[in-house]
Amino acid sequence: MTGLVIDRDDLVVGGRTAAGASPAARRSWAWLGLVPFFAFLVLFLIVPAISVFSNALRTEDGFSLSAMGEAFSGQNRSAFWFSIRFSALAAFVGVLFGTLLAYAAATATRPRWLRSLVTSFSGVAANMGGLPLAFAFLTLLGRQGLLTKILNEAFGFDLYGGDFTLGSVRGLVVVYSYFNIPLMVLITLPAIDGLKPSWREACANLGGTPFTYWRRVGIPVLLPSLMGGFLLLFANSFSAYATAAVLTDNSKIVSRRIGFFLGGDVSIGEDAVGYALAAWMIIITAICMVLYWLARKRAERWQG
Amino acid sequence: MIPVVEPELGGPPTAPTGYVPAVAGRPRRRFGRLAPNLVLLASALFFTFPLLSLARFALQNVPTVLLGWDTLFDKWSISGITAVFDEPQFWESLRLSLKLALGTVFITLFLLLPTAIWVHLRVPKARAFVEFVTVLPYMVPAIALVAGIVVIKPHARWFLNSDLSLIPFYVVLALPFTYRSFDAGLKAIDLRTLVDASRSLGAGWGATVFRVLVPNMRSSIIYASFLTAAVVMGEYTLADTLLIESLPPFQQKFVGREPQAGYGLNLLALVATTLLFAMVTLLTRKRDPKRKTFAHMAAKTTLRTEKAA
Numbered sequence: 001m002t003g004l005v006i007d008r009d010d011l012v013v014g015g016r017t018a019a020g021a022s023p024a025a026r027r028s029w030a031w032l033g034l035v036p037f038f039a040f041l042v043l044f045l046i047v048p049a050i051s052v053f054s055n056a057l058r059t060e061d062g063f064s065l066s067a068m069g070e071a072f073s074g075q076n077r078s079a080f081w082f083s084i085r086f087s088a089l090a091a092f093v094g095v096l097f098g099t100l101l102a103y104a105a106a107t108a109t110r111p112r113w114l115r116s117l118v119t120s121f122s123g124v125a126a127n128m129g130g131l132p133l134a135f136a137f138l139t140l141l142g143r144q145g146l147l148t149k150i151l152n153e154a155f156g157f158d159l160y161g162g163d164f165t166l167g168s169v170r171g172l173v174v175v176y177s178y179f180n181i182p183l184m185v186l187i188t189l190p191a192i193d194g195l196k197p198s199w200r201e202a203c204a205n206l207g208g209t210p211f212t213y214w215r216r217v218g219i220p221v222l223l224p225s226l227m228g229g230f231l232l233l234f235a236n237s238f239s240a241y242a243t244a245a246v247l248t249d250n251s252k253i254v255s256r257r258i259g260f261f262l263g264g265d266v267s268i269g270e271d272a273v274g275y276a277l278a279a280w281m282i283i284i285t286a287i288c289m290v291l292y293w294l295a296r297k298r299a300e301r302w303q304g
Numbered sequence: 305m306i307p308v309v310e311p312e313l314g315g316p317p318t319a320p321t322g323y324v325p326a327v328a329g330r331p332r333r334r335f336g337r338l339a340p341n342l343v344l345l346a347s348a349l350f351f352t353f354p355l356l357s358l359a360r361f362a363l364q365n366v367p368t369v370l371l372g373w374d375t376l377f378d379k380w381s382i383s384g385i386t387a388v389f390d391e392p393q394f395w396e397s398l399r400l401s402l403k404l405a406l407g408t409v410f411i412t413l414f415l416l417l418p419t420a421i422w423v424h425l426r427v428p429k430a431r432a433f434v435e436f437v438t439v440l441p442y443m444v445p446a447i448a449l450v451a452g453i454v455v456i457k458p459h460a461r462w463f464l465n466s467d468l469s470l471i472p473f474y475v476v477l478a479l480p481f482t483y484r485s486f487d488a489g490l491k492a493i494d495l496r497t498l499v500d501a502s503r504s505l506g507a508g509w510g511a512t513v514f515r516v517l518v519p520n521m522r523s524s525i526i527y528a529s530f531l532t533a534a535v536v537m538g539e540y541t542l543a544d545t546l547l548i549e550s551l552p553p554f555q556q557k558f559v560g561r562e563p564q565a566g567y568g569l570n571l572l573a574l575v576a577t578t579l580l581f582a583m584v585t586l587l588t589r590k591r592d593p594k595r596k597t598f599a600h601m602a603a604k605t606t607l608r609t610e611k612a613a
Contacts, residue, residue, distance in 0.1 A: 034427065044475070048453050101347050104340035107340060139358050147357070281447070285443050289443045
């Protein structure tokens with residue numbers, strides 16, 4: 001590659017390359033550049049994912065749906081019910097407070113650094129799931145936690161008087177909110193920025209009150225972002241493992257149950273159920289993510 | 305799906321009627337900002353309390369039961385944190401996690417970045433498809449992926465018995481945001497012009513990528529690398545299930561063995577992650593628009609001289 005050699009392939013004249021090959025022919029070769037990437041993905045994502053399904057659908061006597069059905073009975077059923085319940089609640093709480101926080105940060109004018117602080121912190125906290133977070137909440141709201149003690153001594157409120165533990169629905173919702181709320185802030189902030197002041201003025205000029213504005217303009221425009229956010233937070237909470245590993249016992253929620261089956265404490269015939277749980281988890285998460293994808297495409301219409 | 309905003313027949317009059325509508329959502333009253341400020345304050349408390357509490361348990365050796373006004377300032381020390389460094393297992397697991405993080409960043413840069421450039425330059429028609437493929441990992445949660453790894457493990461022991469075999473799976477887990485970061489970086493630059501200019505000035509492909517494209521995509525490369533490193537350093541699910549002794553599984557065991565030092569280690573992990581992100585923010589900060597670039601100044605000077613002439 002010396003001197004002023006112009007790559008002839010790059011001299012496109014009238015839709016044909018200077019080298020004479022038709023664009024169609026060139027394109028077919030260009031696809032080959034993606035082969036390493038796709039091969040990598042097949043090896044390290046597609047093959048493991050398909051193996052989960054093949055093991056879930058196979059017993060000694062060939063194809064069978066029995067494990068997939070068994071994944072919804074007995075203890076597995078209650079694990080699914082518990083997981084879905086707390087994930088939905090965690091997603092709802094995340095959407096609600098995430099949107100409120102995003103709105104508060106987007107409309108705040110006074111300290112000018114406030115907005116960038118909120119976005120930067122959200123970027124950090126949204127990725128903060130995992131062990132340190134679980135331990136931090138254990139020191140705050142655990143049985144020997146700091147806030148537990150403060151509430152008890154200063155306000156006479158016994159946090160553990162009822163059925164509260166950090167591994168219960170309410171406990172997990174509080175802990176998961178720590179990464180769900182910031183994630184929601186990151187999702188809705190662009191959408192809130194997309195609300196143009198002229199829409200408000202137009203609404204007011206037509207005689208609308210703030211309530212009319214939110215009911216007829218604001219909420220409908222934000223709705224795809226809110227629904228997409230709900231689905232993402234649901235999938236996020238549903239599949240989280242590390243945080244739950246510290247806070248719940250072995251088999252209460254689905255992701256922990258899969259880990260329990262993989263740990264090898266079960267008899268050989270039973271392990272198909274573990275894979276069936278994993279298969280169901282992939283199915284549920286995949287549905288959420290596809291719907292999220294569609295909602296995001298819809299939401300992007302008003303942004304930019 | 306979305307209720308369309310339709311003009312209502314017989315709705316509110318559009319002509320001036322003496323009624324002055326309030327501009328929606330704008331803080332007019334004195335307490336208009338009260339609710340948003342309360343939200344901000346509550347959030348600040350919610351997000352700092354757990355961290356402060358973790359720091360208290362890491363730095364003060366007083367059981368919660370005995371904690372009160374008279375013991376509030378007792379026994380604060382950093383011994384909880386220094387105890388971590390005396391632990392040989394800590395260094396071992398840290399070294400493994402660092403290797404995993406470096407390996408993951410390396411493969412991400414050398415596999416995904418060229419792919420992203422290639423897609424934008426040569427197969428732009430495949431852009432939407434590739435973008436879709438890169439979010440597939442979001443559909444397979446880590447715990448389900450590890451179930452798949454357990455299935456294929458007996459068939460590929462020569463590879464999967466190594467601790468470093470986690471690297472390609474971590475590349476996959478990080479794929480959705482790494483690819484999106486590269487994609488955004490490529491969309492922000494005039495790729496074709498840059499490549500054509502560089503090539504017609506005689507640069508080979510290597511020089512074009514490393515001396516033209518990479519410097520122009522600095523922010524997105526830094527962002528993707530740091531975020532990948534942070535994710536790998538904190539990844540627990542795969543490592544724990546496959547019994548690989550990287551940092552996170554050690555973090556958990558250590559809390560069980562020596563609570564105070566364990567909390568100290570987790571505090572360190574949080575602080576390190578936060579610093580990593582702070583560094584990303586500093587490194588990728590947009591240049592001050594008021595500070596003009598050299599090209600900008602040169603163009604202005606030329607313009608002025610031309611006018612004067």
